[in-house]
């Protein structure tokens with residue numbers, strides 16, 4: 001049924017404007033009767049930051065910015081959903097066009113700039129569906145014109161604490177000028193202190209993760225992971241889109257568009273940064289690996305580079321929703337081949353080799 005849906009919809013979705021295609025996909029998920037994916041094999045279950053995930057494959061932030069369709073996404077077979085980035089107030093984002101397919105390379109460049117309906121409408125939807133369960137994380141960010149960006153994160157954590165399965169503090173989107181400066185030591189120190197105090201005040205022990213850019217230098221990464229450890233964050237997400245443009249890109253013309261690159265061309269850099277983060281975290285918290293996952297093989301490679309959980313977005317655009325069950329069955333096959341009963345034993349098993357390679361260019 002789902003692969004039939006893919007066969008019908010993918011060719012159409014790929015010829016129309018990418019932002020219109022995304023709107024169509026959200027509307028289809030809102031109104032179509034989505035059959036519930038088969039229950040996951042217990043061997044795919046993952047326990048991380050106090051939550052039990054039925055499988056490790058999540059939908060990354062940016063697909064469901066306004067928390068419009070988390071339940072449909074869970075029914076498709078995702079083990080968890082991350083909604084957002086949510087900002088306190090509604091925001092139009094940048095001028096269209098602002099999403100570009102880099103089709104020859106199976107990538108996407110976006111410069112959306114946190115377009116969204118703002119916190120109140122997302123909160124209403126998430127409150128209404130809360131009793132249905134499932135892991136729904138809330139990714140939070142600051143409004144572009146905010147006078148005190150850190151205060152935006154604080155308010156969002158206070159507001160969403162009663163209904164968020166976890167929070168992602170997004171300081172890594174390249175499309176809000178200056179936002180990524182919050183990743184740097186003194187700003188990040190203040191941000192994490194204030195956000196974690198807000199979580200205390202809210203009296204809900206919601207796990208808090210930090211999502212970073214794959215473009216940090218290794219010495220910046222030292223500081224970032226050091227602060228994450230000092231403040232005892234519950235995990236890190238590695239990572240967001242890249243402002244770099246790998247030499248391997250074939251579509252050089254689209255590559256010139258300003259924005260963050262995702263998908264297959266991001267795989268090498270994001271996987272290297274994941275392995276570098278894993279080494280620095282020394283088991284203090286689990287990592288979510290994101291960037292260029294578009295097959296069982298790339299999913300397994302992320303786990304071996306240090307990911308306890310996975311997220312994807314761009315892979316769906318090129319491979320459709322059938323990718324979710326494909327990855328899950330490939331993960332199960334890998335467990336069987338290795339005579340392992342859970343994915344945990346694979347996490348980080350390749351980091352020494354990965355970090356010994358020359359830097360991805």
Ligand SMILES: Cc1cc2nc3c(=O)[nH]c(=O)nc-3n(C[C@H](O)[C@H](O)[C@H](O)COP(=O)(O)O)c2cc1C
Nearest residue numbers: 060061062085110239240262263291292312313314
């Ligand atoms: C169109 C688009 C919008 C995105 N919006 C967000 C966002 O609002 N917040 C965020 O943290 N990441 C956002 N991302 C980044 C993704 O969550 C993910 O980190 C990145 O795309 C790499 O994964 P992928 O290669 O599987 O797409 C967006 C990505 C795309 C393609």
